Amino acid sequence: MKQAITGYHRDEEDDWVAELQCGHFQHVRHRPPFINRPWVTTAAGRQAMLGHLLLCKKCDRGEPKDAPV
Numbered sequence: 318m319k320q321a322i323t324g325y326h327r328d329e330e331d332d333w334v335a336e337l338q339c340g341h342f343q344h345v346r347h348r349p350p351f352i353n354r355p356w357v358t359t360a361a362g363r364q365a366m367l368g369h370l371l372l373c374k375k376c377d378r379g380e381p382k383d384a385p386v
């Protein structure tokens with residue numbers, strides 16, 4: 318199921334985590350050359366991706382929410 322990004326925070330390893338509309342969290346790592354998300358490294362880039370739809374596998378699996386919506 319696709320869900321919009323509503324915000325971000327960093328985890329204990331300093332990786333960026335997107336907060337989705339459905340209440341699930343999803344890592345949005347930038348680890349070139351395997352995972353390329355240069356937008357996540359800048360505040361402007363993250364801002365521009367608010368509302369972008371990400372595929373939420375946790376929704377597909379029916380997992381409980383990571384945070385209250």
Ligand SMILES: [Zn+2]
Pocket residue numbers: 320337339340341373374375376377
């Ligand atoms: Zn979800």
